[in-house]
Amino acid sequence: MTELGLRYQAIVDRIATAATSHNRAVDDLTVVVVTKNNPHQLVLDLLNLGSRDFGENRDQEAAPKAKQIALESDKSFNWHFIGQLQTNKVKSVLEYAHFLHSLDRSSLLDELKKRTIDREVPLRVFVQVNLTDDPERGGVAASDLMAFSERVLDSPGLELVGLMGVGGLAVAPEGEFEKLAILSQEIQKLAPSAAGLSMGMSGDFETAIAYGATHLRIGTAITGNRPN
Numbered sequence: 001m002t003e004l005g006l007r008y009q010a011i012v013d014r015i016a017t018a019a020t021s022h023n024r025a026v027d028d029l030t031v032v033v034v035t036k037n038n039p040h041q042l043v044l045d046l047l048n049l050g051s052r053d054f055g056e057n058r059d060q061e062a063a064p065k066a067k068q069i070a071l072e073s074d075k076s077f078n079w080h081f082i083g084q085l086q087t088n089k090v091k092s093v094l095e096y097a098h099f100l101h102s103l104d105r106s107s108l109l110d111e112l113k114k115r116t117i118d119r120e121v122p123l124r125v126f127v128q129v130n131l132t133d134d135p136e137r138g139g140v141a142a143s144d145l146m147a148f149s150e151r152v153l154d155s156p157g158l159e160l161v162g163l164m165g166v167g168g169l170a171v172a173p174e175g176e177f178e179k180l181a182i183l184s185q186e187i188q189k190l191a192p193s194a195a196g197l198s199m200g201m202s203g204d205f206e207t208a209i210a211y212g213a214t215h216l217r218i219g220t221a222i223t224g225n226r227p228n
């Protein structure tokens with residue numbers, strides 16, 4: 001097997017082990033392989049290994065990559081946009097993305113709502129929550145989350161999947177994962193189907209599984225170091 005195949009299989013195995021030890025069903029976990037800064041060939045290789053969900057964080061890179069892969073592969077899979085999205089890039093991202101993990105502010109919601117109004121298949125979105133007291137960190141503040149989520153639910157072209165969090169670099173992930181899981185319970189009172197939790201990356205996905213993650217965004221642990 002290739003090195004990529006071995007790394008991919010090792011992560012799949014670790015996810016299965018973590019799921020078992022936390023009484024989670026593996027089928028409830030989606031591995032979004034973060035392919036940013038890697039060539040489109042890596043995505044083709046991962047498709048051959050069986051992965052069907054890929055994450056990108058910059059439209060300038062993702063749009064041409066998505067186009068090229070559509071030309072070279074007829075497999076069906078999901079693109080997840082996971083990075084901060086400028087409103088002037090929404091139109092482009094909507095052409096290929098199936099999921100947006102980083103719905104983080106009102107101006108972006110306004111633009112998305114306007115541009116998805118006639119969509120047949122809604123764009124599936126996670127609301128990104130700012131789990132810190134630092135407004136610079138991006139994401140909707142916990143205190144605004146209910147009102148913001150109601151506005152998402154009121155957008156016919158958007159489907160609220162759940163919540164997304166990016167752990168702080170300086171803190172242990174457990175506290176933030178737990179906060180997000182508690183907020184998720186609140187959101188589910190409003191929208192029972194919005195039970196998704198996008199949290200956990202290469203360094204902490206097993207902990208995220210313990211706290212109820214449904215979508216793991218895993219880059220380097222699978223792809224190896226990013227070329228840059």
Ligand SMILES: *Cc1c(COP(=O)(O)O)cnc(C)c1O
Pocket residue numbers: 034036057082083166201202203217218219220221
């Ligand atoms: C790059 C990135 C990831 C993946 O990080 P790794 O440490 O490589 O697993 C996850 N989420 C977001 C938002 C990212 O930008």
